[in-house]
Amino acid sequence: MSMHTRAFGEMHILIYGQDPLVPMKLEQTFAQARPADEIRFDSFEDYDQAYDFAKENKSVGLVFLLENCGEMDLNSVYKQFSKLGDQQDTCFGVLIHNGQESFKGLRAMKDNDHLIAYYDVNDLLDADKAPFLLKEIWEKYQEAFEKQVIPSALAQTYRSMALLHVNEEELSFRQRLCTLLTGEMNVSWKEGFLLKWHPVLEVLEKDEGNVLHANKTLTDYYAAIKPEAGMRDITAVANGEMGVAQKVATATSILGDIAQAQGLETFLQETLANVSPRSKALLRTMKRHQDRIVEFSQSSTKQQAPRLLKVV
């Protein structure tokens, strides 16, 4: 169950090509692999129908494009569909060949870094292979998305700037905690990406006000999961009405602050003492991983000790 119910978030996935029946067969193979997401996949053999669909929905985030897609070149067809979305920068494409990579396909891949993969249609139509290939495509998609929103050089800068305000161990604890909770909670792929960056972004937002504002795409996305200010009660967070990702972000911030004040183990013992199967997922997850969370915090503190000594 590595791809969970909200993995694809709210995006639509468009499949287009002119090989008779193949687009629908791909749609239905993907639907078999991901039944809960059948409504996200739409296939077309007619260019105008596909174009109208992308224009009307404005939420196409991934395009599967068969090489046999008419007289227009592959990049042009891809661009026609991707430009119609609300977030065209974060729409990506997958090229599909008919059993053999072609010069046309390879050239399109070289010319357009938004085309993230090139697959054999027979592999994608294989019901046994499709779930794995979809997962692989999905990982490539997320990687490409991340590079688009926070390019490598900028990522380095953000992290360095955050370390001016918090020490590495503290940041590391929060990041490990976020990763642990994100892995267990039903967050969408986009939320997962933002949660990965949440400890850094939280520091930057607090201490380097304007740095983030230059990256509007990122700040827009981050606004949706930002921790709720002033919340200190983990049980209230778990039982509250906020979104799952926001709960994870808020819980990470609360536990991070408590760990910094050296009271994490006692806090978790008291807070999680009465957690049972009827409790909310966040609390059950924390209870399940209580020892690991304490261990994260202790290993951060241990790493911190020599450094503190050095300073002394």
Place this chain on the structure above:
Amino acid sequence: MGLRLVDFDPNDYKLGEVLASKDGDTLITEDKISAVLSLYFQWPTESSAFAYFDLPGRPSFKIGLDYDKEERTLSQLMISLPEGVSLTSVDKAFIRIDVFNGCYEFESPVIDSFQDGTQWLIVTPPTELKSIKVRRSTRVSVEKVLNAKIETETGLEEVQLTSLTLNGFVLNKRFPKGTSGKLHLGNLSLKTVYARDIEDKSAFALIFESDIEASLYFDFYRQTAYPNLKPRSEVDPEALYELFVEAGFFGHFSGKFDEADRAKKAQACWEDLKDAQHFSTADYVVQENGKLLGSSSCALAYKKQDTEYWVFHQLCAKKDTDTLDLTGDLYAWRAEYLWNRKSNITSVFWFRSESRWLERIYVKYAMQSPERGEVRPAQLFAYIHKTENFKVPKATTEKYGKGPRSYYEHDEAMGGLGPDYVHINRNMNIIQANGDWEETFKAAEAMSASLNRQDSYFRVVMPSECPPPQLPEDRWDYQNSVNRHAEIKKEGMLDFIACLRHSIAVTKRKHTKTG
């Protein structure tokens, strides 16, 4: 294992062929289990769940199933019991879920329970699901009082039918095991045998002795199963023709060979075909609040050895998401109708790939049941045959309503001709060929000759890459609007309905953007 009897809901395809329920596969992989559960939670209107418990009296309930949507991997399921039900000391729950046409059972330990006005039981998720061979035809509840007579060894007795299936019924009282006799239903008299008891009632199976008997029973069954479905003969032919026009039907099928007096000829043909109803054709319309919303037909097109090929054809419906379910009925009744007949039947249909909804239904079906159906690209032509006195064997001719129809059977081509307006644009004058035009001409000649015709209009279905015939353009035309050929074998027709219902649900959700 487990309780398979359920309270009836006409929208559900539930457990248990009355006579032949049997356990099926066990699903043990995470992917398959999560796929089933995904579908269950994704389609609340298409699914239901029941649970029973290992307690004295084996209490069973229709339950609500829920889970914590905030966790990524399902770690537990929550069962809500009906209002007023309170269970203590329950260690284990046996749960059955129905989704579309599939039914699955599992057992799970109860790990916690609590009350918040409703009683909740928390169970661990299944590690395996047992797929139950579902009753292949829907059991529909009879809403009004439906009287019939049952004739058994003990005599003739007045009874009430409480629910119907395509090949069975449930009576309002219990009968002894082994009872057999005849069910008298209006003018129909049908062989029947006791199947099982359901609470204080008895279920019987029907044994049809002929196609016409099965079809006449279907006509009775559809009044409960498809209350909006009426025989075409009951509606005004002019209003029906107008519906075809309004629904844009002719836009897809018009061509240069259309006859100017089509409306008149089609309506006259419908009159002549009244006698063919249930013998070689079945034509129904959908009406709601007196308003005509759609029409669909199936008809015997050609034969090969012991197989009858019936075409699903001339479906027209007002395009509206609100009436999508009714449109679904226009598809579904034909599958049930043909499944119920005794003969060996394959259904055939052609459609446009631009209709993504249809393509979704048929490709979904063909992928799920490749041994029972297929969809392939096709090239359709309109062709005017002029008799050339080929030396070919004559085709066979049979009565088809008031007129004759000739049938041609050959490895390379098969077809049927007449009456012209069985399909509203003559497309039931059909030749299904493997790509060889010479064999096609022979088929056309044989059928035309057997009906003593000089000129005959045909729809010719060829493989997708087939070139047009080497004939002057006034003899042929492309039917570009249609480019798919699909077939479903009889044994797969009820699976097809499950695909259909699922596809309609997906399409509706897409259109209403609630997904």
